[in-house]
Amino acid sequence: MRCPYCGSLDSQVKDSRPAEDSSAIRRRRICPDCGGRFTTFERVQLRELMVIKKTGRKVPFDREKLVRSFEIALRKRPVDRDRIERAVSGIVRRLESSGDTEIPSEEIGLQVLESLKSLDDVGFIRYASVYRDFTHIEDFTQVLSEVNAKIARDPGDH
DSSP, X not given: OOOTTTOOSOOEEEEEEEETTTTEXXXXXXXXXXXXXXXXXXXXXXXXXXXXXXXXXXXXOOHHHHHHHHHHHTTTSOOOHHHHHHHHHHHHHHHHHTSOSEEEHHHHHHHHHHHHHHHOHHHHHHHHXXXXXXXXXXXXXXXXXXXXXXXXXOGXXX
């Protein structure tokens, strides 16, 4: 693992422990060259996922972008970081186990909406209003109906 401070290709693991409901390993590392300490996370990746944007362009799936979406929607809200990590891990697990390697961005957005609905109502509304580019109050009603319909169709997925 490359040191983020000096760029050395050598680092030593000082401590390892499970993280995120044991779906990842947290490692504390130290660089023998500069003495810098840093943390890394290892996660299982079942397959390489590609996201199909609305324009048709394909980009590699980025877990950190998903985390940032949750953090923005939940900024200044009383939601524990571990709950966010569990929600993100659940979405990634569902995407990887779906069998598809190319996922429409709309599908990921709907899964984020579903997760946010169970985490925090305000975060849900924030994300929905930006994700769907709301211009009228009816837009909020429509998204709530869509999410509730999907939950009713697939109750085992939630």
